[in-house]
Amino acid sequence: MKLAALQLQASGDRTETIGRAADLIDDAAGQGARILLLPELFAVPFVQPEPDLEYFELAERLDGPSNRMAAERSRQHGMTIVSSIFEAADVPGVYYNTACTFVAGELRSVYRKSHLPFSNGFPEKFYFQPGGSEPEVVDTGETGVGTIICYERHFPELSRIVALRGGSVLCVPVASASAPMREVFQLELRAHAVFNGMFVICSNRVGKEGVKDYFGLSAVYGPDGDVLAEAADGGDGVAVAEADLSLVELSRRRRPFLRDRRPELYGRLTKMGPTA
Incomplete structure (x- = not known):
């Protein structure tokens, strides 16, 4: 089967950005992609270093325009698409950073980011409530797909859970612009692939947003840690492998x-603070 990482620059116009994402999905489907990953919160600009109360206006429900497009393209192409949205929950004032997995148009999984940074210019704890569930693995009929989100790639326990639950493909939507992180970005992703023996898809944003410059490097990795395909540097695109x-x-x-x-x-791993 073919796996695809979609790389995208979000504009200030959600409808325009979603339209470009849809075109790129069509491109990937034309190349035979069966599983495709969108970047973290792909349809809207990502958070800036200073908390901004107006940012909450960008949140949408699970059935909002971003996921409607992903579901429609998933159904149209008979493929699995992992979407990522700024979710406005049913409870007023509660918001999540959420990944949704669609299989042939059907919503099969809703995973909410459980590890949230407040560092390196990403004050995510200000905006999002952490999810409370471990990563799921979705049976697509062809393979098992699990998802963790951006900052969570620094926590190897989560990808190991995906492997133990039978996952063969790990999806990692990211919004990564930190220069120090770029130095270890692919090293981490290759490590997840190797120590779990699985394929990894990582989709990043690209381009300038406010003070941040997202570096792309969206790619598909094999179980041996090899980079099987990588999106072209500096712009929108898809990497299909x-x-x-x-x-x-x-x-x-x-x-x-x-x-x-x-x-x-490993009991020490689940204990808070130092232990004897």
Whole structure:
């Protein structure tokens, strides 16, 4: 099957941005993509360093315009699309950073970002309530797909959960503009692929937004950590890569990290603060 990472610059016009995203999805589908990932909060500008009360006006419901487009294109092309939105919850004043997985037009998973930064110019705790559920794995009929969101790539426990739940493809929508993070960006993503024996799709924003300059590097990684396809530098685009799913099982046999885990030794990981 083919996997696709969509890279996009968000303008101040949500409708225009969604239209460009739809065209790129059509392009990826024309290349045979079966699973496609959109960037974090793809349809609107991302948060700036200073908290802004007006930013909440960009929030939308789960059935808002961003997800309606993703659902429609998922149905039209018979593909799996992972969308990412600034979600306005049913409870007034509650907002989430949310990823939604559509399979052939059907909403199959809603995952809310549980690890939120307030550093490096990303005051996300000001805007979003953290989700309270571990990543799910969606059976697309062809493979298992799980999603973690941006900052969560720094927490290897989450991608390991996706692997343990049977996932073969990890989706990581991001909004990454930090110069220090660029130095380790692909290193981290390659590591997730290798230590879990899975394919990884990462979709980033690109271009200037306020004081931030998003660096792209949207790509598809193989279970050996290889970069299978990468979007062109500096603009909108899609990276489409052929994924031989048999390599997931082969990788896990060659490097049996899941087999050799010792959960009985890891209790310290779930305790707060220093322990003796």
